[in-house]
Amino acid sequence: MNIALVAQDAKKELMVRFCIAYCGVLSRHKLCATAATGKLVSEATGLRVIKFLGGSQGGCQQISSRISCGEIDMAIFFRDAVHPELMGKSEEDLLRLCDVHTIPVATNIATAEVLIHGLERGDLDWRNIGRPMI
DSSP states (O other): OEEEEEEOGGGHHHHHHHHHHTHHHHTTSEEEEOHHHHHHHHHHHOOOEEEOSOGGGTHHHHHHHHHHTTOOSEEEEEOOTTOGGGOOHHHHHHHHHHHHTTOOEEOSHHHHHHHHHHHHHTOOOGGGTTSOOO
8 A cells, every 4th residue: 555644844753653652564665755744754753765855845745646646545634723824735735636636634643544455454355345235
């Protein structure tokens, strides 16, 4: 599974703590991230993280491009909801593309934990996404 990690500045420490807590699960998947988030996560956990450009330099657009090409299976994007004015167009586009391409995306710790636990249990079968579960 290809998992994208993005965190706005105020949420980078939360992303690091999340990745430390779920390092065992995340280590079984391919991770990519924007530059600073990827560096922090990699240094704190030892996880291999493909690092794109910084978010403001086009990193969110690089991840969005991979979402559009079907190369991202899940996104964890911790955003600063207290300061929504910090959300740029590229971040909004990333979230919109997750919806367009039916990519599970977590924007807060509670949803991220639900996705990770589902991933760990094997509940997330990507072949059936978009199809009715009958």
